[in-house]
Amino acid sequence: MELLIFYPLAGLCVIFALGVVFNKNPIGSAMSLIAMMLGLAGIFVLQQAHFIAILQIIIYAGAIMVLFMFVIMLLNLKGDDAVWKKREKxxxxxxxxxxxxxxxxxxxxxxxxxxxxxxPAHVLETFGTVREVGTILFTEFVLPFEVASILLLVAMIGAVVLAKSKVD
Amino acid sequence: MDISFDAIPLAHYLLLSATLFVIGVMGVLMRRNAIVVFMSIEIMLNAVNISLISFDRYLNQHDGQIFSFMVMCVAAAEVSVGLAIIIALFRNKPTVNLDEFNIMKS
Missing domain, CATH: 1.20.5 (Single alpha-helices involved in coiled-coils or other helix-helix interfaces)
Known part of the structure; x- marks a missing residue:
């Protein structure tokens, strides 16, 4: 039963990952990447990691890929990479x-x-739910969690500074 | 309620993870478009997440899920800074071909 769900999802993930690498148009690559993220979210659900699956869709397929799309359309890269070739070097x-x-x-x-x-190990029904993961995140792993918030703050400031000023 | 329908060995998930990772490496090595290289890096990060979450499920722990959460944080930070760098470079020279950028060399 798990095999029947796993193999189509895995096949889709691999096909779309290849689509990212071999697509000549950056927009097409980004679309393939979104499809791959959704397939991976399905695989995470299959592994009882519901919270991570939802995060995968919200953060990756939502936020990060929208950022990619913005930059691709901002730079107007259509056809820029049309003659890409394998690098002999x-x-x-x-x-x-x-x-x-x-x-x-x-x-x-x-x-x-x-x-x-x-x-797989015998797991409880609550394995991978928001409550379970959140409890561990705010007790055992609270220091890495806070450090991650600092990392995101620094990245935000860095992005603003880099995108604002000109590189000489 | 235990999940008891006939399950598959961990090796399947690890093979999927390795396949996606190799595809990501291939993209980084073969493509010269900076944005596609970034997307290939995202593929590699996601491939690692599969491994982490699979080991979690097979060992009945939650550490891997926390770690993949951190991987997502790092990926978000990396993409925001990386794309800002690409925009700054694009202002300097209107291309995203990585072979054109050797300004640090001379």
């Missing part, structure tokens, strides 16, 4: 990255096929 780098990731993946598969990870 990066071929060695690409192969090395692929080998590295394949090695990591092999190790991970070795560890996770140990049996402990064959089926």
């Amino acid at each position: 990066n071929t060695l780098l690409t192969v090395l990255t692929g080998l590295l990731i394949a090695g990591v993946l092999y190790k991970v598969l070795e560890i996770t096929s140990a049996g402990e990870f064959d089926s």
Whole structure:
């Protein structure tokens, strides 16, 4: 049953991720990225992480992608990237990255096929709800939470300063 | 109520995560449009989130969900600052092709 939901969602995610990379038009890439985010939200729901799934839709598919759209339309980039080509210079780098990731993946598969990870743990019905995650966020992880707010404040100020002044 | 319909091994989710991460790396290495490179970075961040949340579910913990929440915060900060940098660069030189930007070199 879980497989029947998982495979279409995973396939959609991979197809749209490829669409982001191979689309010649930046607007098309952004649309593919939104579709991929929605597919990922479905996968998070499948993992009982309802709160994160909602955040995924609100923050990523909503806020971040709107920002991307704004910038793409502001810069009017239509057709700017029409003649993109593979970079020959990066071929060695690409192969090395692929080998590295394949090695990591092999190790991970070795560890996770140990049996402990064959089926999910028995979780309560409240697993991943806003109440559950919020309780942990405001008790055990309250310091990282506050630090994240400072990070967002600094990013906001940085964005305003960067977009306002001219680079000489 | 326990969720007891026949579940799938964790390896499936990790493979999806790895696939999406590799697609993101591919985008960063192959594309020269700065905005598409940023989107590829977003794909990589999301791929990591899948791993975190899957391990959470299979180990019955919440730490991974908190961590993916933090990843979203960092992604939002990174995108706002990054796009501001792109706009500042675009004012300087009307292109977003990364190969054109070597002003730090000379």
